[in-house]
Amino acid sequence: MSESTTQTRPSQRRPRAPARGATDEALIDARATRPILEHIANKWSVLILTVLCTRPSRFNEIMRRLEGITHKALADALKRLERNGLVKRTVLPTTPIGVEYTITPLGHSLREPFQALYAWALERGPELQQAQADFDKRDV
Template structure:
């Protein structure tokens, strides 16, 4: 059987397409600007909405609400409503969300190790582009 676009030689094209769709959705979630930052902010403890918003400087209330809802839908974050007046809501990582911390830490470590090389590559690229634009 010919390989599908997933690189898997066992899946049929319909199963391969469904797998790709699932992976695309997962990668979109973790690749969104605020999703990983929210996961990192919730690493140590559960936080209320406004405390989380303070941690994620620059996020609008609407975007934070959307991000938390998406993370909750994906099973990465839990939402606990406390029966108080006014209601208090805590957001925390689930076991699944905590399992994401290891690859996130690896990515952060990689980024830190390669930050200077990437900065240099960007400067070199920008300089070449400036020369090309000037000619």
């Protein structure tokens, strides 16, 4: 075989991770992390899990605490969170029948990173808003 037939084409090569550590490697292999992050890091999932970290809640209570969420958006998000093992749905033996949502141990494991993200948003939100306003004023 000639040397040219054994080499991979540039488009087939996988980029090498910098020698900085595991974080860089995880970012390079986004195919593994992207689907997971899409399920847990969207706006409503983060807020719903934050609400459920404090105590189990019924559907309407979650809706009241998350001002601006629609019935459909909440129902879809809760179903997605349940499917991913982050939330448990329990039908209550009441009249009329009630449903309560509880965070699972897997969902609870996200509490610390979500609290850090929430604290960052409170602290840095004004800077973010200022950057947006500055950008919007520029000639594009």
